[in-house]
Amino acid sequence: MATIRKRELPSGKIVWQADYRDGGGKRRHKQFSKKGDADAFLLTARGQVRAGTHVADSASITVDKAAKLWLAQAEKNGRERATVARYKSTYELYVKPRFGATKLAALSAPAIQTFIDDLTGTMSASSLAKVHGALTSIFKHAVSRGHAAVNPARDIQMPSATRDKRRPEMPTKDELRAILKHTAARWIPFIRIAILTGMRASELRGLQWRDVAIESGVIHVRRRVDRYNEFGPPKSDAGTRDIPISDSTVAMLKAWRKECPKGEHDLVFPNGEGNIEGHANLLHRVFWPAQIAAGVTVSTGVKDEDGKPILDAKYSLHALRHAAAALFIEQGFPPKKVQSLMGHASLAMTYDVYGYLFKTEDDDRAKIAEMETALLG
Template sequence: MATLRKRTLPSGKIVWQADYRDGGGKRRHKQFTLKKDADAFLLGALGEVRTGQHVAASASVTVAKAAEAWLAHAEKIGRERATVRRYRDTYEKYVAPRMGGTKLTAVTAPSVQNLIDDLTGTMSLSSLKKVKGALVSLFKHAVTRGQAAINPARDVILPDNKRTVTRPEYPTKAELRSIIEHALPRWRPFFRLATVTGMRASEMRGLLWKDVDVEGGVIHVRRRVDMYNQFGPPKSKTGTRDIPISEATVAMLVSWQKECPASELGLVFPTLEGAVTSHANIQHRAFWPAQIRAGVSTDTGEKDKKGKAVMDAKYSLHALRHAAAALFIEQGFAPKKVQSLMGHASLQMTYDTYGYLFPSEDDDRAKLATMESALFG
């Protein structure tokens, strides 16, 4: 039974106390200065009890305490170290200073929205998405443990950046040819395969010879390697995919297999010792120097000891993936096919990243005009 009663404290202060029983039958109470606040609380609490969502403030834990349990659980269930590290870094840098000491029951959708609004303009949209994602995951864990009644981060609105979307930068076909030509011989197969398949660098680093179907002309993407050089599944369910390759690429891989360093793991692109190659080594020691030698570079504005301009490579290793997507679209591949080849989690992701490259309505009008001309003369 729920009651609302007026009380006079020893100090002489008058308060309104809301009494009720939680979902477990335990007696709970909370005091308010105003009767209307006590009424509103009691009405809401009873509704939550009926739906099995109520968590009493006295039984709640702080966001910081919940975060510890959430991160420990992520490690326990085998989330990739890089993912757990990203969660932890995001929480400690952006969430902990603002609401780490707040109880979960006191965190509302407006308070989370205020946090996101405060961060908007100070970081990229992708970083904002990581903050929201961390909060959604944290509260999801807390709700399933009975520490929170709702997930206040789930419906938080991120800023609309459609007007400020930056298009991915990638090498032109001429630049690609020059980069591969100026790359060290042992790295040319890597850069060429990345360009014609759109595989992520992490997938290339984890590629095994048993994944290369020479007879069928297909590469089976079944794993990736994280920043700690640990093997794991692709980034999403759609990341597990089969990518067709041409006869020329098959011939290139057959030739490379004869020269490839021995690897007990069966890696297609191992180190000279046969181990997993780190992303940083490929980029710093192979891809960027190849760009400098190819003249695919920008002037830093600095001078070396001899007075020569210091040049920087124009593109990151990930730019080869963007270049592959652009080539697929140029060949007329449909959006769904591009999504499949790239291993995107959704078709929307494909459109958000490369939508501007697909044929426009003007192109459709030109095709219709050609069709009508052929039909009617």
């Protein structure tokens, strides 16, 4: 039987104690300074006991223990090493210092909301979403294993990401031509394929010759390589896709295959020994030098000993993916096709990033005018 009784502690403090039995029949109690809080707790606890989801405070584990169980399960489930490392980093940097020692049963939605509010404005919206996602996933795992009754992180209000959105930086056509012109001959096929297919750097690094259908002129994206040089599937189901290439690109790849270093993985863009090329090497030895040689640069704000400004490469490799999307759209591919070519998980993602590049209302008005003229003269 569940009851609430008034108690005077040895210190003289008056508390209201809620007594009840958990799902296993064990006697439990919890103290409150206000009777209304005790009533509210008991009402919730009794409902959780009936539903078989209640976890008493004394039986609850800490957030840190729950996080370790969550990370271990993610690894056991085959999540990529880089993904698990990102989860762990987010937890260690942001969640653990605030809540690591807190028991799951003691962590409330208002406490998490305050945490998110405190972080808002100190990081990008995407980084904040990762922090919230870590907390949500920790509790989701804990609830499914009986370590928590509810997920207080689930209904947290996140700030609007609208103001954080920026149009992606990408090279202009002139800059792309200049970069290609100043790229070392050995790496022109890599840069050219990146520009014309929109493939992610990880997908290009993991591309094997068996993925290139020379006769039909199609590249089959079936795998990627992570930061640890380990093979894995594309980022999502949509990442598994087929990208058409032109006859001239096919000819270029045929010529490159004869010169391509051979290795156990039969990679299209390996390093000099035929092994997986590191992402950092592609930046430091290939893409950034090509930009600097082409004059596609930005000032670092620092000057050398002669007083001349030190310049840096303007774009990351990912900018070539953005440039490819812009080229697809300019060519007239409909949004759904652009989504497919880019391997986006949803059409909404395509619109979120590249919506401003699709035809404007002025274009629509011109089409309506043409339709009207054709009909009415």
